[in-house]
Amino acid sequence: MWQCQGVSRTVAPAGAVRQGSLRELNLALVLDRIAAAARPPSRADLAARTGLTRATVSAVVEDLIAGRLVSEADPTPRNGAGRPARGLVLAGDGPAGLGLEANVDYLAACVVDLAGRVRHHTVLRADLRPLAPADALARLVGLAAAARADAADQGLTLAGAALAVPGLVDDAGLVRLAPNLGWRDVDVPALLAGHPPLTERVDGVPALVVDNEANLAALGELHAGVAGPASFLHISGEVGIGAGIMLDGTLFRGARGWSGEIGHIPVQPDGRPCRCGGRGCLEQYAGQEAVLLAAGLAGADLPADTAAARLTELAEAGDRATLDALAEAGTALGVTVAGVVNLLDLDTVVLGGGYAPLAPWLRPPVLAEVSRRVLTAAWSPVTVRPAVLGSEAAVVGAAGSVVRRILARPAGWLAHRR
Amino acid sequence: MWQCQGVSRTVAPAGAVRQGSLRELNLALVLDRIAAAARPPSRADLAARTGLTRATVSAVVEDLIAGRLVSEADPTPRNGAGRPARGLVLAGDGPAGLGLEANVDYLAACVVDLAGRVRHHTVLRADLRPLAPADALARLVGLAAAARADAADQGLTLAGAALAVPGLVDDAGLVRLAPNLGWRDVDVPALLAGHPPLTERVDGVPALVVDNEANLAALGELHAGVAGPASFLHISGEVGIGAGIMLDGTLFRGARGWSGEIGHIPVQPDGRPCRCGGRGCLEQYAGQEAVLLAAGLAGADLPADTAAARLTELAEAGDRATLDALAEAGTALGVTVAGVVNLLDLDTVVLGGGYAPLAPWLRPPVLAEVSRRVLTAAWSPVTVRPAVLGSEAAVVGAAGSVVRRILARPAGWLAHRR
DNA sequence: GCCAAATAATTCAATGACTGAACAAATAGC
DNA sequence: GCTATTTGTTCAGTCATTGAATTATTTGGC
Incomplete structure (x- = not known):
């Protein structure tokens, strides 16, 4: 269930606020509350929740319905005495x-x-x-x-x-x-x-x-239908390792949009040379090619999703080299993740992309490192879980x-x- | 020159927007533009910049003046033909x-x-x-x-x-x-x-x-009067090492307000034990006590600002052990900073707190590591500079x-x- | 079956903040 | 002194929300 990107805090507006701005903003408010509701809200519900009068909500909802953004749900459940409420839902034909x-x-x-x-x-x-x-x-x-x-x-x-x-x-x-x-x-x-x-x-x-x-x-994971925190570190493990940093439903993008290159955080400062020009990058320890190499599958030239499937098969079959490779990768990943959690104060880590099917084996070492190194882990434990969505995320x-x-x-x- | 925290993006409002909200929001808009102006703007200037009519700006400014938030500047410079403009400035008596x-x-x-x-x-x-x-x-x-x-x-x-x-x-x-x-x-x-x-x-x-x-x-550094980027990593080097992450004038705080513990990012995963329970934390390589130890000053039990002053004296005097200690600390700091820049896409690093007086010696190794390890350094170099403010920041x-x-x-x- | 109570939704006149056009204030140049 | 220009103010019209009243619709009691 998608919602818009958070709500306005107390900041100055970007430009002149006009008479017509009222209706624009209240359209967004009402639509957001409909999107966020666990059950289809009535106009009276929306009035109570937004603080707008019922008259205003009716007018706003009339616009939303006319614009195919909202439709009335049916059938209407009976609530005892009183006019039956019409629930409102986001329209599927707009x-x-x-x-x-x-x-x-x-x-x-x-x-x-x-x-x-x-x-x-x-x-x-x-x-x-x-x-x-x-x-x-x-x-x-x-x-x-x-x-x-x-x-x-x-x-x-x-x-x-x-x-x-x-x-x-x-x-x-x-x-x-x-x-x-x-x-x-x-x-x-x-x-x-x-x-x-x-x-x-x-x-x-x-x-x-x-x-x-x-x-x-x-972003896909945030809205995948599971009730969960709106703040998390989502790690896509592929050849490269990328991260989405989500805070209160808003993506952290950095100064120019180039954030999330977690695969190039040094995990061993004088370690293996990396294609980026540095040494010891996480990618060299926990990236797909590193794991395949450690598992004895180097040179297999497997497509990205096939590589993760192959590793999963081998791990499920108890292949020693693969299990060791995943443990090593998980430990390196965990060290990096612990540092990121200390820096960014995120309490959930989502293993996505190629890491999702490998989560049963990666999660224990990640959790061990996180529990050992995160300052706040003793009173506020960090959750590590596989992503809900797959390659379609x-x-x-x-x-x-x-x-x-x-x-x-x-x-x-x-x-x-x- | 302080300004409020950025401007509103396109997000749903937090609650009902009312008739009176117009004036509230436009008061903030006009006041923000006065705060941000390089020279005292006139009412007509503000109308042009905000998109509000001159009539509305006059009404808003009248409220701001009555409330001792704004005053009219004098003397008024002459602009050729036309009624003289009255510049507006933030009031110093409200x-x-x-x-x-x-x-x-x-x-x-x-x-x-x-x-x-x-x-x-x-x-x-x-x-x-x-x-x-x-x-x-x-x-x-x-x-x-x-x-x-x-x-x-x-x-x-x-x-x-x-x-x-x-x-x-x-x-x-x-x-x-x-x-x-x-x-x-x-x-x-x-x-x-x-x-x-x-x-x-x-x-x-x-x-x-x-x-x-x-x-x-x-936050203090953001507003210290130097025209600079609104996005940077501000590192306070003391016994502990803390960071303020500033993006477009807004502090990143994390999910619960506990962000910025850069001193507990692992720089050597199996390195020195740390008081936090982990190993190899940056603090053990670049924190005050680590630098004092490496410079041969362990056990001196110097107050925080005296420690930095002492290290500065010794470095200026060319003390070999101190220079080596600072180089080692700078390298460790640089490795961590490079990882943080790759993760967060910040292009300015500010050395504050106890690091500010030591910046002449810390900056070169930090820059070297950053130039080597930051993915985007080749086409978008990272600035490393000492803080403008001292312990009053x-x-x-x-x-x-x-x-x-x-x-x-x-x-x-x-x-x-x- | 009727009435009262309860709840949802709509109607309607009043309010307030912004607008745009006109007007007033103040200057420079001819 | 008059015109052009720029700044700031005045004033009637517009519009979106409000609050109170009204309408719509149900349940339960007599």
């Missing part, structure tokens, strides 16, 4: 978000509706490394067009798109470095400019956001990030429809 | 913030006015370690009362207070752990409840906020954090005065 992903050996497209349901999901297996970025993106545009058509058949309108890539992406969508794709300074928006638009244009929702895969996977997170923006500013969508 | 600090060997009180000027600053030298928390706080209340009287003599009204302590503080002001003070689970607000109020009560400004010293020092940051809250919600102050 706007939706388009998520896209370009990863080492697959392209993916996904449509998530306002209520958070995945309404379309396509994966195209392909080795992207030999492809020029423009060619890879052209194929992705094909996937996007098919997704858009399918969504339209289902009565949905795509309101914006987000693309997940495994690398450093700045705020303008420039992919500064994605080593696993072989991309360097790839201007994705510019390369896509010659193609037809991916979605409708909606005020307040960017046509395309390009974001780091680990960040979007963390990033593309679902990407689509969901669009939904989040619509929910944060429903007035933009309503203006588009008029 | 509300102010009270900052307090309890550190290992001193207590301090500080008053910062709305324009960011320090109007009162007192330091009381004392060894706090033998004192019970209640006794230390009682002495601090004495300092606060004197500061309040002095402020009143200067025509200022204290609108709130913030206390800096060197430890883990949660959002309710409970000091979970401050090893250097010997404090564990100290409920500061409860201990202060029996004393008279420190300041006036102003809606929207907490009576007392207790916060981590490193966080508040970072935390107490000034504490007072300034109150000013920030007033600026963010001037309506609370205006309501108080009516």
Whole structure:
């Protein structure tokens, strides 16, 4: 169940606040409360929860219903004496978000509706490394067009798109470095400019956001339907190791959007040389290639998800070398994670990506290191758990990030429809 | 020059937005623009910059002037034809913030006015370690009362207070752990409840906020008057090593307010045992005691600021052991900092606290490690610089954090005065 | 079956903050 | 002295929320 990105704290507004701003803000407030409700709330419930009068809530809800953002739920349960309440839910036939992903050996497209349901999901297996970025993106545009058509058949309108890539992406969508794709300074928006638009244009929702895969996977995990903390460290273990840092439902992005490169935190300062130019990086101890090497599988050249499956099989079969390799990787990971927890005060660590199927073996050493080294572990233990979502986390997170923006500013969508 | 904490992004409001919310938000907007201006802006300037009409700006400014938040500057420079503009500045005779600090060997009180000027600053030298928390706080209340009287003599009204302590503080002001003070689970607000109020009560400004010293020092540094980035890692090197993580003018606090314990990031996983129970923590390589030990000064039992001064003297005199000790500490610090920069994408590192006077010797090895290990250093170099503020950074940051809250919600102050 | 109580949702006139156009204030240049 | 320009104020209109009254709809008691 997606919600918009947190709530406004006490800060100065970004610009003039006008008469019309009232309705815009209250549209967002009411929509957010509907999204966050455990059961479909009535207008009277919403009035009580928001502090707005029932008259105002009725007017706001009327707009939301007219704009296909909200619908009345049925049937209505009986509550004893009094007029029956009409529950309100997010509509499944209005706007939706388009998520896209370009990863080492697959392209993916996904449509998530306002209520958070995945309404379309396509994966195209392909080795992207030999492809020029423009060619890879052209194929992705094909996937996007098919997704858009399918969504339209289902009565949905795509309101914006987000693309997940495994690398450093700045705020303008420039992919500064994605080593696993072989991309360097790839201007994705510019390369896509010659193609037809991916979605409708909606005020307040960017046509395309390009974001780091680990960040979007963390976002997907946040909304995966499990009630859990809104603050956690989500680690995607692949060839590279990326992290999404989630605090109170908001992604920490860093000064330029390049945060989360946990795989290049030194775990042994004078240790193994790393492709980044440093020594002793976590990636050299807990990254996919390091684990395969330690397990005696070096040179197998397995695709990313096959590598994790292979390691899982061997571990389940009790293969000594594999178990030892995972223990060593888990210990290195745990040392790094403990430091990160001391620095960032996050009390949940989610093992995602290639680490998710390996969690039974990685979790014990991570927990041991965390328990030993985290200052606050004695009175506030750290949870380490596998991710709920699998390889679809990033593309679902990407689509969901669009939904989040619509929910944060429903007035933009309503203006588009008029 | 203090400003409030950033500007509102596109998020749902925290509660109902009412007719009166318009004026509240526009008061904050106009006041923030006055605070941020390089030269005193006129009403017409503010209208152009905010997008509000001149009529509205005049009405808002009239409220701000009546509330002693803003005053008209004089003399007025001539601009050619047209009515002379009246520049507007933050008032120096209205509300102010009270900052307090309890550190290992001193207590301090500080008053910062709305324009960011320090109007009162007192330091009381004392060894706090033998004192019970209640006794230390009682002495601090004495300092606060004197500061309040002095402020009143200067025509200022204290609108709130913030206390800096060197430890883990949660959002309710409970000091979970401050090893250097010997404090564990100290409920500061409860201990202060029996004393008279420190300041006036102003809606929207907490009576007392207790916060981590490193966080508040970072806040002080942000506003120290140098034009610089609003995102940086501010490291306070003392017995313990704490960090304030500043992103776009907002402090990262973690899930429970316990962030910044950079001294307990492992730099050698199987290295020296640490008092926290782990091994190889940065503090054992770059903390004050480790540096003193490596320089041959172990057992000298020097007060914190004297230790840094002593090390500085020896380094300036070319003492081999000291120079080597600082190089080793700088290298360990640099390894950790590089990892932190890769994780958090911060492009400026500020050496504060006991590290500030030692920056000439620490900076080169830190820079070397950062240049080698930070993924993005090749195209976006990391700046490493000494802090502008000295030991007063935390107490000034504490007072300034109150000013920030007033600026963010001037309506609370205006309501108080009516 | 009717009435009273209870709860949900709508109607309607009043309020307050911003707007845009007009006006007033103050200067420089011809 | 008049015009052009810029700053700041005045004033009637607009709009979104409010609070009280009204309408809609149910249950339970007589």
